[in-house]
C-alpha cells in the first residue's frame with residue numbers, strides 16, 4: 580500500500596494521479612487527508628480515503644495501517660510543522676512503514692531561507708527514525724509565478740527582491756511525477772534528490788517571457804527587501820507571509836533555489852516543463 584498525506588492539496592492530488600498514470604492500482608493507494616469531505620473526487624477514482632490530521636496522532640495510526648511506502652507532504656501551517664511532522668514520522672514507524680519520503684526544500688542543508696529551518700528539522704526526524712527514507716528536496720513551484728499573471732499584466736511589472744538570482748522553478752505536476760517515480764519504483768532508499776527544472780530563470784527573464792507571449796510589456800522591478808515586503812502587505816498579504824516571501828526571494832538572489840543536479844529530469848524520465856510552456860498554459864487558461 581502507498582499512502583500520500585496531504586492528498587487533498589495541490590501536490591497531493593497530482594501525486595495520486597501520477598501514481599495511477601504509472602499503473603499503480605487505485606485500491607493500493609491511500610489518500611490520507613485532514614478533511615475527508617474534500618476527498619470525494621479521490622474516492623471516486625477508487626483510491627482509499629482515510630482521515631489523517633498531523634495534529635491528531637490517533638488518526639495517523641489508523642490511516643497508516645498496512646502502508647509499505649509513505650509520502651509525507653510537508654504541511655502548510657508554517658511554525659507548527661516540526662511537531663506535526665514528528666507525529667507523522669512516529670506513526671509511520673509504529674505502523675511498520677518500509678519507506679518514508681518527505682517533500683523538503685531545495686538545498687535544505689545549506690539554504691539560508693527561513694523556510695528551510697523547519698525542513699531541516701523535519702529531514703532530521705525522518706533520518707533519525709531509522710526507516711529507509713527519501714528526501715525529495717523540491718524547488719519553487721513554477722505556478723508561484725504563473726498562477727497569477729493578471730496583476731503583472733495590469734501593472735506592466737513584476738516586483739521582487741531576487742536581484743539577478745536564478746530559480747529552477749518546476750511545475751507541481753513534475754514534482755508529483757518525481758514523487759510517484761520514487762514511491763512506485765525501486766532503489767531509492769536513503770537518496771537525497773535536489774529537484775528543480777532543467778533550466779533556471781531570472782525574474783527579468785520571467786518578465787521578458789511574459790512580455791513575449793502576452794504582447795503586453797512587463798518589466799521586472801527589483802526592490803530592497805523591506806520595500807518589497809511593504810508592496811506585498813499593500814496588496815493584502817499578512818506581514819509574516821510577506822516577510823517570508825521577501826526572505827525567499829533573497830534566497831533566490833543567493834542562488835539557493837537553483838540546482839543543476841538533473842535529479843528531477845532523471846526521476847521523471849523526460850525534460851521538465853519549461854517556463855515558456857508554463858506561461859503559455861497559464862495565459863491560455
Ligand code: NAP
Nearest residue numbers: 585587588589590591613632633634653654655718719720
Ligand atoms: P497545499 O495545496 O496548500 O496543500 C497542503 C496540504 O497539506 C493540504 O492537503 C492540507 O490539507 C495539508 N495539511 C495542512 N495541515 C495539515 C494537517 N494538520 N494535517 C493534515 N494535513 C494537513 O500545498 P501544495 O501546493 O500541495 O504544496 C505541498 C507543500 O509544499 C505545502 O504544504 C508546503 O509545505 C510546501 N510548499 C512548497 C512550495 C514551493 O514553491 N515548493 C510553495 C508552497 C508550499 P487540506 O487539503 O485539508 O487543506
